[in-house]
Amino acid sequence: MLRAAPFLAAALLALPAAGTPPAKQAAGHAKKAPCDLVVVAGAALPMDAAFTVRGATAVAIRGGEIVALGDPATIDAAYLPKQRIARPGGVLLPGFVNTHTHAAMNLLRGLSNDQPLMDWLQKFIFPAEAKNVSPEFVRAGTDLACLEMIRGGTTTFADMYYYESDVASSVEKAGLRGVLGETWIDFPVPGHANLAETKVVTRAFLEKWKGHPRITAAIAPHAPYTCSRETLQAARALADEYGAPLLTHVSETRDEQKQIFEKYGKSSTAWLDEIGFLGPRLLVAHGVWLTPDDLKLLVERHVSLSHNPESNMKLGSGIAPVVAAREAGVVVALGTDGVAGSNNDLDMFDAMDFAGKLAKVSALDPTPLPAPELLRMATIDGAKALGLDRLVGSLEPGKRADLIVVELENTHVQPVFDLPSTIVYASRGGDVSLSVVDGKILWDGKSVLTLDEAKVLAAAKEWRGKILKSLEKSGEKK
Ligand SMILES: [Zn+2]
Secondary structure (H helix, E strand, O other), rough: OOOHHHHOHHHOOOOOOOOOOOOHOOOOOOHOEEEEEEEEEEEEEEOOOOOOOOOOEEEEOOOEEEEEEEOOHHHHHEEEEEEEEEEEEEEEEEOEEEEEHHHHHHHOOOOOOOOOOOHHHHHHHHHHHHHHHHHHHHHHHHHHHHHHHHHHHHEEEEEEOOHHHHHHHHHHHHOOOOEEEHHHHHHHHHHOHHHOOOOOOOOHHHOOOOOOOEEEEEEOOOOOOOOHHHOOOOOOOOHHHHHOOEEEOOOOHHHHHHHHHHHHHOOOHHHHOOOOOOOOOOEEOOOOOOOOOHHHHHHHOOOOOOOHHHHHHHHOOOOOHHHHHHHHHEEEEEEEOOOOOOOOOOOOHHHHHHHHHHHHHHOOOOOOOOHHHHHHHHHHHHHHOOOOOOOOOOOOOOOOOOOOEEEOOOOOOOOOOOOHHHHHHHOOOOHEEEEEOOOEEEEOOOOEOOOOOOHHHHHHHHHHHHHHHHHHHHEEEE
């Protein structure tokens, strides 16, 4: 059902208060279908294909699946939930999909800033990682990232790091959904020293998490400038053997473009195609320097693109041709990148806001990427890019219940005239008052129910001391 500006009608906000016991609902329970959870909100953007903007909406959830979505009265008449949560001043949305980050790097948040990518990586990040990254580091960093994502409305994310099986353990405990890629790179890294070891570690990782309902094990060769033909082809072969997703960085900087052109006589994308690396289940991050020919190749090979506007701006990498990519038919999703200096947070509201404004200022035209398109990129297109759109990315019966509520009763939000624009340009991560993944409540607006926040923060502070000490010893950090 389509309603214009539904949230303006006071009547729609007159819903029962949070926590109204199901027992007080109308008689006739016998006819009602049991379910686990009903979430009611003052408005909804289900992100269906028609981009429906709904008034007061309820979602019924059973076994982690959305079984019905409709008017609260209709849902209340049909379902008897074990728990009913009402957010009359909020809008219900599918959870955000962050298609590119390095969660464990949350422990390195802001370690080095205002540097070009290659200096930042080689002088600060790679040395800091070599000295500190361990399974314990990865778990503590991922816990911190999961806390931030859960509170900020991200329900699915794609990750590239080391000890990815430990990342997966942390994500499993936190309750989020993840496509988690073990990083392959042509120098010794924590956990594996060469290609042979990398393959063994990754195969064990793929085997361990096979069939998990929320965790998809993936393979993440770092980039064409850090991985040889042999490494990339081996990654593609293993991904094909397991039907696993592939994640990588492509055409991030002009330096990379120059380096690859000098080495191979063509663009990163053309070279990756030549060696048979491009293909289904591949998501490339950044794509700042993609050419029109590269975009054609991505479409032909069914490759998706993760746009990371804040990282590209902060590292001075450039402006990705996002509008052209979408026009060419590439699925373009949004990501934050890691927080060690290229963002420095995991806020998907910021990602939408920056993506929109960057597209507009670069075109000297305010019309590209309007708010509904930015919302699509942050939800359903993110799910498509990760091959998860049959499960998540929109609120529709039959899909898994990954949803959030964003409060509208805030001074930086009111009054609301156009709901999509409000969410994209005015709302913030701190406005999220409910996060549900696979039907399970992870954040109820007061606390994260799956993680001990105080413990996670204390561990992060403890790691800060260790990291500083490790860098002082060899003089990397001034
Ligand atoms: Zn990255």
